[in-house]
Amino acid sequence: MKKIEAIIQPFKLEDVKEALKNIGVEGMTVSEVRGHGRQKGHTEVYRGREYQVDLLPKVKIEMVVPAARAEEVIRTVIQSARTGKIGDGKIFIYDVVDAIRIRNQDRGEAAL
């Protein structure tokens, strides 16, 4: 199993959710996060006064999928989250040792 963590633009969340739903992935955890990548934020000007915006609003999607489907999911996230501009976000992939459904103690992929 793989855990896929995607940090994307907030306004792309609905597109990504819809695309994942279309390939049968509906379980996910979504958080509102702030951060920056290589661009390290930017300076904004309001009424002549500059102020540094170092942490930009993003959305983090986390999901655990069978290893065999990981590439498909990653491809889907990329296609639906991409605008081609700076700030589109990142995807991180982790190996998952096990998963347990607390209600009935299903384990492994059966718990997903």
Place this chain on the structure above:
Amino acid sequence: MPSASVIRTVAKPLCDGPLASAVQRFQDTGDATVVVAARTTEVENAVRHVWQQTLAAPFPRDLAVVATGALGRRELFPYSDVDLLLLVTREPDSDLERKSLSAFLSSLWDQGIRVSHSVRTPAECCQLHAGNLELIVSLLDARWLAGDVELFRRFRSKLAGFLYAHRRPLAQGLCRLARSRHAAFQNTIYHLEPDIKQTPGGLRDLHLLRWLTQLKNAGKTEIPSPQLPAPLQAARQLLWTLRCFLHLRASRDQNRLDFQAQQALAEQPLSGEGDPAAWMRRYFQQARAVFAAAIQEMENVESRASPLLASFQTWRSRLSNADFSVRGERVFLRSPAAQTQDPERLLRVFEFAARHGFLLSREAERQLAAHLDILGEAIRSGRPLWPWFRSICSLPHAPVALRAMHQTGVLGTLFPEWRQIESLVVWDWYHRYTVDEHSLVSIEALFALRQCQQGLLRHFSELTEEVGDPGVLVCALLFHDTGKVNASSPHAPESARLARLALSRIGAPAEILDRVCWLIQQHLTFSELICARDPDDPSTAARVARRIGTVEALKQLILVSYADISAVNPEAMSPWRLQQLWRWYLATYQALTRQLQTERIEPSTELSPEMALFLEGLPVRYLRTHSPSEVEEHLRLYQQAARWEVALSLHRRDDLYSLTLITRDRPYLLACLAGALSGFGMNILRAEAFSNRQGMALQTFVFDDPGRTLDLNPGEMDRLRRHIELAALGRSSASSLVTQRLPQTPGRRRWLSPAVTFDSGASPSATLIEIVAQDRPGLLYELAFALSSAGFNIELVLADTRADRAIDVFYVTRDGRKLDREVETLLLEQLLKVCRA
């Protein structure tokens, strides 16, 4: 009504005997008294029995088992903790004593009784320090259960003397704890899923009232055991029923009345009504009475405790007048009989509260609540109460007054639409409060912004100053969720409809109704955009800007959005949301400013040829900010100007004057007009200057007359009119008059450093200059003069002044082109110099 009970049986060790039959009776009747009594007796019996088995022999004397807390009050619910004090004359030191104590406690735990115990000597119980306040409070209800009765008597006597000596610091400490608990629940009873023990207005507040009364009436030798005041007994009965139900349903010490519990409660035979919302309304009604009584008692204690507070309150009492007296920060009616017989006089007390931030006294609340029929009759007969309501909403402490109006039932009488959302629970995972409370909290969030001076909140705070009178925003927030009463349709349109009904009934003017309803209709716009659209996409921002229309509307809507989101729950306005909201404000603001120049009215065959000719080339904003009758009036002026070179209209509206002038555009025109007004002693608050395709300039100014020249000298209006005409035609030197007549402002502290920004991407043909500076008489004239003197052509102007802050937008060209970088640098210095002059 389903007969199958969802209430589980109580824990096995307790499920037989009198308690079981009491639970059965409770399920049918909702009478928690029998359950509480049975549980108390059962636990007392169990404690005495175990004492006999484990402690009686090793401690024939020198130990007493004392019930404290809930057991001491005989208010033990099925799964309440059992507070016991093991009162000793000395610390148990032998193995036998320690083992016996351990056996006593283990045996109780084995019977399913969750014991919270402490072992103390009488001397240890009668010590006051910061860490043991709650212990001492629990001793107020101390009651002998078993063991050395003489030791208990001595302890009780010592405790009475101790409480008497320390009654004031103890009462103050209790109030501090209660304030802290209330703050943890945002000081409101109106939680969608209240904790019926800890939430304001819950059982803990009933305990607080009991303890404060005990301390107030404490004698040197006795600890009183007061009865609950009669008006609060119904509240206690309801809270007991709820707590008992929650304990039995969860089989643990569960006190949170969550959505599932509300639904389950309504389905019980004990309920008597199948609607959870009706139950919750009953709960809020009783909690409101408990909370009000607790607050009043705490204020009594706190005002006695703090000489500084008392002297401040005494000083504030000087604000008393012929109608109202102020004592202890609360307002009393001087002539209640007369003041409650007239709707306007009745509303005046809330205006007084909104002006000074005073709460109503309990007496005033009762007097007002008893005469709501007078107000209801005035509403039915169509009495125009709008000026009073508008005044209340616009004053600095409007949230305080609106809460008082809500509590006394005045708001619900004034607006039946509001009554429908009183204590209304709408199930929602994100919302924390009932619909009425959410609306009031949103208004408080708006007013609290004024104090914010840090980070992004400072920018929102500036917007509140720029919007000025908050009356329209308050009206919008008050009604923005009234449509939730009809759960089957989107609430925003329904809320707007209800707001129009409510406000038109009291005589609100059409322009206010339109603005309020528009804000309500749009109040979810930015909440939705935050998660669904890219603020950096210019085409999206342009679409949003078109939907919003003007910068003024944007500022109002962004503040309504901020207040609405902030009132969802205390964490809802996270830094994430705040930043997103601000990004959307900036994107829309920039798009609106750009559209001033780029979005012009195109020729239309649907209009008369004269109207089409007049409008062609004016910014689209013009049609968004002027009513059809104003446009007709301007067309008339336009036709006059074509014959006589210049035409103008000058009107007074309330305290402000409005000037509209049309003439052929020429260099220095804006500077001459601004100079003529300033030279006449007028203070320009707003100005717009547009040109149509025919090269005719339409200039509008809104100004006030700080020296009351026009007010006191009627002939001066005509002289000003002629003076402006000459200035428009270039036949008088405005600059000389300006320097003679400018009002002086010596010693005035300049608090806003000027900011000048250039945007050459805002328009294909002109450079946008935005200037934000401390306002002063003649500033617009000097800025316009500086631009014209340097050879720039002012294509378009939008000038605004709010709270001493001038926000001026100019679109300028030189030789028909945008400005280059070098010119911008030179101009920046000149404009900053003018702003700082």
